[in-house]
Amino acid sequence: xxxxxxxxxxxxxxEGRISILNCxxxxxxxxxxxxxxxxxxxxxxFLISISSIKDKNEDGRFTVFLNKSAKHLSxxxxxxxxxxxxxxxxxxxxxxNQFYFGTGTSLTVIP
Amino acid sequence: xxxxxQSPTHLIKTRGxxxxxxxxxxxxxxxxxxxxxxxxxxxxxxxxxxxxxxNGRGNFPPRFSGLQFPNYSSELNVNAxxxxxxxxxxxxxxxxxxIHSGANVLTFGAGSRLTVL
Numbered sequence: 001x002x003x004x005x006x007x008x009x010x011x012x013x014x015e016g017r018i019s020i021l022n023c024x025x026x027x028x029x030x031x032x033x034x035x036x037x038x039x040x041x042x043x044x045x046f047l048i049s050i051s052s053i054k055d056k057n058e059d060g061r062f063t064v065f066l067n068k069s070a071k072h073l074s075x076x077x078x079x080x081x082x083x084x085x086x087x088x089x090x091x092x093x094x095x096x097n098q099f100y101f102g103t104g105t106s107l108t109v110i111p
Numbered sequence: 112x113x114x115x116x117q118s119p120t121h122l123i124k125t126r127g128x129x130x131x132x133x134x135x136x137x138x139x140x141x142x143x144x145x146x147x148x149x150x151x152x153x154x155x156x157x158x159x160x161x162x163x164x165x166n167g168r169g170n171f172p173p174r175f176s177g178l179q180f181p182n183y184s185s186e187l188n189v190n191a192x193x194x195x196x197x198x199x200x201x202x203x204x205x206x207x208x209x210i211h212s213g214a215n216v217l218t219f220g221a222g223s224r225l226t227v228l
Binding site for chain 2: 004006009027032034036042043044045046049089093094095096097098099101102103104108
């Protein structure tokens with residue numbers, strides 16, 4: 001049973017434009033969400049997180065939005081840069097820092 | 112500060128064999144988590160070790176087992192390998208097991224890619 005879902009396997013955007021990556025979840029008890037980024041041949045690296053008591057968290061070019069009623073979160077990257085090309089995973093804790101991960105969205109930023 | 116290192120990076124086994132994967136945690140981290148990432152999938156939680164004790168297990172059969180050593184490094188052992196065990200195995204370390212402090216996000220290694228023939 002997939003607790004965290006990323007329904008778009010891939011996304012292509014032009015450099016300088018906005019990238020929007022989406023994630024849906026099924027468990028309304030999740031109280032924390034994270035985004036990880038993964039380059040080929042490297043492990044995932046932590047990008048940004050959000051607590052369920054907030055609806056937005058911003059860190060430089062990266063903003064995560066949380067819509068609890070829709071059980072949906074999104075990651076916005078503005079402006080997108082070629083170095084942002086990677087696979088992005090959203091994650092939610094099954095307990096503590098043990099996570100359910102989505103299947104990932106492969107972002108390609110076209111120069 | 113040394114990050115998380117995993118060995119071997121690649122290995123090939125045949126069905127029924129056993130495999131041991133190793134992980135050195137980041138300096139100062141006492142918690143190690145293991146994830147399996149099959150092709151086209153996200154990482155799936157296998158188990159976590161905290162101060163040498165198992166601290167949670169995902170939906171994996173008992174032939175997946177682990178250890179954590181006093182220096183907080185860890186091993187993942189898989190017995191009776193099956194074709195479906197072919198995957199990237201990721202180890203992650205953290206300074207603890209809670210998340211709400213924001214300080215215990217996972218630091219991942221680059222993974223060990225296992226192919227079972």
